[in-house]
Amino acid sequence: MRKVLIIKYGEIALKGMNKPYFERVLMERIRKAIKGFAEASVWRYEGVVFASTTEEARLEEMALEVAKVFGVATVSIAAEVESDPETIFPDAAEYMREARAKQVIRTFKVEAKRSNKQFPIISPEIARKAGASCLKGCNDDPDYPLTVNVHDPDCILFMDVRRDKTYIYHDRLAGFGGLPLGTNGKGLVLLSGGIDSPVASWMMAKRGMNIEAIHFHSYPFTSDRAKEKVLDLTKILAGYCGRIKVHCINLLEIQQAINENCPEEQMTILSRRFMMKIAERMANDVKADVLITGENIGQVASQTVQGLVVTDNAVELPVMRPLIAMDKVDIMEIAQKIGTFETSIQPYEDCCTVFLPKHPSTKPKLESIKLSEESLDVEGLIKSAFDTEEVYVINPE
Ligand code: ATP
Numbered sequence: 001m002r003k004v005l006i007i008k009y010g011e012i013a014l015k016g017m018n019k020p021y022f023e024r025v026l027m028e029r030i031r032k033a034i035k036g037f038a039e040a041s042v043w044r045y046e047g048v049v050f051a052s053t054t055e056e057a058r059l060e061e062m063a064l065e066v067a068k069v070f071g072v073a074t075v076s077i078a079a080e081v082e083s084d085p086e087t088i089f090p091d092a093a094e095y096m097r098e099a100r101a102k103q104v105i106r107t108f109k110v111e112a113k114r115s116n117k118q119f120p121i122i123s124p125e126i127a128r129k130a131g132a133s134c135l136k137g138c139n140d141d142p143d144y145p146l147t148v149n150v151h152d153p154d155c156i157l158f159m160d161v162r163r164d165k166t167y168i169y170h171d172r173l174a175g176f177g178g179l180p181l182g183t184n185g186k187g188l189v190l191l192s193g194g195i196d197s198p199v200a201s202w203m204m205a206k207r208g209m210n211i212e213a214i215h216f217h218s219y220p221f222t223s224d225r226a227k228e229k230v231l232d233l234t235k236i237l238a239g240y241c242g243r244i245k246v247h248c249i250n251l252l253e254i255q256q257a258i259n260e261n262c263p264e265e266q267m268t269i270l271s272r273r274f275m276m277k278i279a280e281r282m283a284n285d286v287k288a289d290v291l292i293t294g295e296n297i298g299q300v301a302s303q304t305v306q307g308l309v310v311t312d313n314a315v316e317l318p319v320m321r322p323l324i325a326m327d328k329v330d331i332m333e334i335a336q337k338i339g340t341f342e343t344s345i346q347p348y349e350d351c352c353t354v355f356l357p358k359h360p361s362t363k364p365k366l367e368s369i370k371l372s373e374e375s376l377d378v379e380g381l382i383k384s385a386f387d388t389e390e391v392y393v394i395n396p397e
């Protein structure tokens, strides 16, 4: 029996007139994700997306890649057989025999769907006959019996009868849902080496946004290794988002200027406003629609609501903060799930820690922050920060 992937999408199914567009982009994304498999192909058949390769032994690996594509709700490895009432029931039994050789299945039930209304047998009858065929074909070993259990089965066998082909499958690998990349503009993420901003990038990408990144360091106060950590994180993100460009900017001169000219407790908030201003200009240069940060209300001194208001005021471009109201444990859980956590917790210094004030201001006043900025050559500092720019293009593994 030939095996293929049957791919279901979640939210795209709810789209109205735009559905074909989203489906097309989704298929392009899947195609990209599996281009390393021999003769990989992707097609749509009666409202469902399928994928195959001639390397059937690698189908599981391919399913894992497809599950990472945003927009995909579930992926299953299915046997593709002819929609022939004479053969689909023996085929179901053969599928079940193979499945039971790979994993322990003692109880099962069948769920059938007949999208081909020309097929002469109705769905409940398909389920009943497939069940009977499996029971008959899989009960030759008294020590490994197979029985039906409709309430809590080890396995639900799906029979999806379509016009020419029928798909038989059981396991479903969960995807992340969301919308295909590239269907929702572009965001420039302020990417640190911490836990939050990689998660924020991933969450926006999951809603279809293309991602580009800007990272600030304070070399030589921060090490090369700290920058490499950010590039490592970007590599993990690229596994979901495709190629990501990272712009690295040295913030040291700005931090030194603040340190020399402004009250100590304003260090953090002033450098954050500089980061935002530089990011905004970069966003305009690279045609990003919005900025993205991993800010989260109340998490640290600079992220009090007053701190966020003063940070936000530095730029005109909308700033998306997908983590704003999340609890840290939930952010950490996503970081674990997407694979960034272990890298994020590596102990390398961040530029923010370089001139960390003992008592950062938690209730900054915009007027006094602006007054402090007047003592600085903001334009000149931003210009020379841009002169330090290094660009890295990070491809998926
Ligand atoms: P993270 O875990 O993302 O580093 P954090 O909890 O350490 O966040 P902050 O250091 O206050 O919080 O940073 C808040 C946000 O500001 C980050 O999520 C990120 O978007 C941005 N940011 C902070 N440091 C940098 C940096 N060195 N380069 C680029 N962006 C940064």
Ligand code: MG
Pocket (backbone or CB within 6 Å): 192, 193, 194, 350, 352
């Ligand atoms: Mg940080």
